[in-house]
Amino acid sequence: MKVALISSGLVPVPPKAGGAVEEYVFQLAKHLRLLGVEAFVVDSIDKNISIMDYASGVPIARIPVRILHNFPKRNVAKEFLFGLYSAKSLKMMDVDIVHANTAWAGFAISTSIILRNLDKKPKLIYTCHNPLWPEDKVHFGEYVVRYAEGYTMRKADAVIALNKTMLNAIVMKARVPGPKVYEIPNGVDTDFFKPGLPGGGVLEKLRLTEREYVLFVGRVTPIKGVHILLKAFETMISENSHLGIKLVIAGPLTGRFNSSGVSDYAKTLIEYSRRKLGEKVLFTGSVDRETLRILYSNACCLVLPSFAEAFPLVLLEAMASGIPVIGSEAGGIVDVIQNGFNGLLFEKGSWKDLAEKLKVVVENGDLRDRMGINARVMAIRRYSWYSITERIRKVYLRVLSR
Template structure:
């Protein structure tokens, strides 16, 4: 198959979050199975480029584009995000038109969030199915963040809803998100295929590392320093954990955001929450490269994911695949991945005390955390490996192509 992915996010240049990670993983998985993959993504700090790489039996072509620019000063004031979407959509349409001069695509896939395929959903190339992969629609995120609705946000919601309704196939990584999309977007739950996100289990593997100091315990948080990710809940739990386990170190990896009080730096806010007597045991890092991140996972004893909502968090998959005990909020799609007390521990969302108690229990009980880590690794290998998920995606793609050809 010749598959085209549309995604602003794609590492390393624009590997900002979960969408970019998903596209990277599924693109590589499908290429390894012999498919040709094209990715149209944002050129953030560079001029438009085209890069080709061989991966397995197939190939990946990365096309970086810059959004078309035209002055809209008055509209920008009321519809900033909507106009960003439209401008990028116009650029995508122009790029696809050029690609179609030399390529025949079998499938086009794009995320629902910020809808890179909005305009394309009205003028799809003849015979090419459009697949929309759900991550977290803006209407859901605005509810979680408790953002007041605006003209701009309502228009973005309409764009995303329209794109989903115009798609030939909708895929969700979790049952929880599928239910939300069905309710918010007005489509039947039976019209949504549930396929989890894939993970490179060979890369994220539980190989012990040599630099771990004897008797030192480490608790790891990976994610944006953001209220949605619950970074402040983890930091509030640190003094409780440290009181019981004083030799424990705490590591936070992820970029800063302006979700602190009055839109201030979240990192600064978190640093000020930490008591002076334990500040030296808490380390903050920004985004780190994938090759470095793996060492942090392997060097940790417990990983925490105290998010207020997650549809299907890569952090949970990555930590579990590295054989680590994960303590995560009982929210969104997380309970579909973690079997409580078997392959991880679930805690009350937003409850720093509950988080601290579960982490302390794992730090004190080495056998328990190691058994949970072993079960976690087995679960990820059996359900979420690149090989198994990409085979499922391949079958769904083939079926939608067959149905499209009949019409």
């Protein structure tokens, strides 16, 4: 079985400083190969010629996709063209499965005449990572995305939904037949993310102390609810001045992992934290994976205050690192956090509720340790890439047998 896994074409695979979809594509390809599947990744490259690259034994076909910098909706255009060029490059590769993962690359592949007219037409699998499908009120741009993504999922031979809520939304709103939608969550590399990693120079450089900081990981954007976290942290500190805890916000200060600079939203939050909390809040910007796993492993807990999530990889990475997780009651978060077992849930958008939950975890060391142990065990048993990959491989085999 030969499988081509299609990335977004926007963030290089493997990702070095964030990119959940790209991490999913890379880890799936890596673990499929361990199961004997001939899997490879198709990614973009900002050059004039295609190259075959390798990372951790995973072949990565990098194909040229170039867009003018002043082109409107440049990322959308690049992703769509990347999908078209991917279809063209796959024409001579005799693949059995094409596994797409993003709206515009998937749309380009599903509408491609090139793949449709092959004598041996490859089967199309689509994993939906879009967290907004369960939401009823969305902006106009999301309706456009839903049109493209819905078309792709209806054309696909199988669709993978990351959680039950998303599965139901896909069936109802995208009109995808239920029997071809499979609920399979994200996976996590439990060998890479693990407890007990020495802080070394990372914590020293950032002026952090083991277990004395709360961690947020992700893009600093409104949908991630970072402003809710800041207000909750400020409330907890003001009411409990004896706590020597800090807040670390690790991730891009823009809306995308492949963007640089600082958004207006991030600037507002940075200024707010300086005025209200001084040195108790640290915005690191994007960090590399080695730094990230050390930050996880030595944190007091991870907080994810998002307003919408599909199946957040950061929760799995934190759990694999042996720390408790606090998350909003949004999307796939409620499928991961068992309240009081591996972490705590709080009311979506409520900084008051989050402040209370933060205080419980920060002040109760025994509870924190117990939830951290449970989190690690759950990550290994339920979300290890070894078990997730086997479930996806079975979907491939089922589709090929039809």
